[in-house]
Amino acid sequence: MNPKQFVEALHQKGIKLSDKQIEQFAIYYQTLVEWNEKINLTAITDEEDVYLKHFYDSISAAFYHDFTEELHICDVGAGAGFPSIPLKICFPDLQVTIVDSLKKRVNFLNELAAKLEINGMVFHHDRAETFGKNKKFRESFDIVTARAVARMTVLSELCLPLTKKSGVFIAMKGSHSDQEVTDSSTAIKLLGGNLDTIHTFTLPNENSERSIIVIDKKRNTPNKYPRKPGVPGKKPIV
Structure with missing residues (x-):
């Protein structure tokens, strides 16, 4: 998926990017590739693969959930900023908090945010388990996201403590996630959650x-x- 196809694919989903947003994704790609030579951010560096497997894939959460309001999002284990930064580019009103345990990745995210000239983002170098105990952040986020971080039994314990009551936890997974959800049903219920929907697409x-x-x-x-x-x-938790 080249940049032009990326823009067209999002348009078909009702997300129309401005010239500035298109440029921000181009800067994101270049910065990702540059930093990836210094630290391990991703195994995917080909432009078409990054636009499809990282950018488009991250934004796919917005095909099924409304991100257009001024929501407070926490992205757990975001790594190179997925899915929250592509979502933030598309929906600038979002207030985004990213938690990552590796200081080098947090340094990358800070430089990336500066290059993208985006506000309303905060980065924390912390373990999700510790962050979730912090009274300032615990149960304070409208949406908590996690993409390719861990199995649902583990993710639920890391993310649901940060999700406010009436908020949502969105886990972005690959194929065959039904069994993961089944295995994590006890944890989800114990931690205050309730399965809403599993959206599957290609x-x-x-x-x-x-x-x-x-x-x-x-x-x-x-x-x-x-x-x-x-x-x-x-x-x-089982």
Whole structure:
């Protein structure tokens, strides 16, 4: 998917990019490639692959959920900024908080935000388990997102404590996510969530399957969660 096809594909989904936004995606790509030579941000560096598998794929969450309001989003383990920064470019009113455990990635994100000239973004060098215990941030976000971070049993413990009551947790996954959702049903319920919908679609051009799992936050998360760093991954809630 080249940049022109990317713009056209989004237009077909009702997202019309301005010249400035198109330029921002071009800057994003160039900055990503430059930094990727210094630190490991992504294995995907070909322009057409980045536009399809990172940019378009990140924005696909907006095909199924409304991001047009001034919402507060927390992106857990965003890495090179996916999905929150492509969403922020498309929907400038979003207020975005990114949490990542690697300082070098946070440095990249800070430089990227400066080059893109976008405001309303904050980056935190922290573990999600610690961040979710912070009273300033706990249960304060309208939407919490995570893309290709961990299995749903683990993601639920990292993300639902940050999701405010009446908010949503959106997990972006690959194919065959149904079993992950089934396996995480106990964790989701315990942490205050309720499965809303699993949206399944295929990426244009290559037809690889993607899933967007939407979890509604119905109840407050018990104070004991998230557990200490590393524990959710080693001992998932079952």
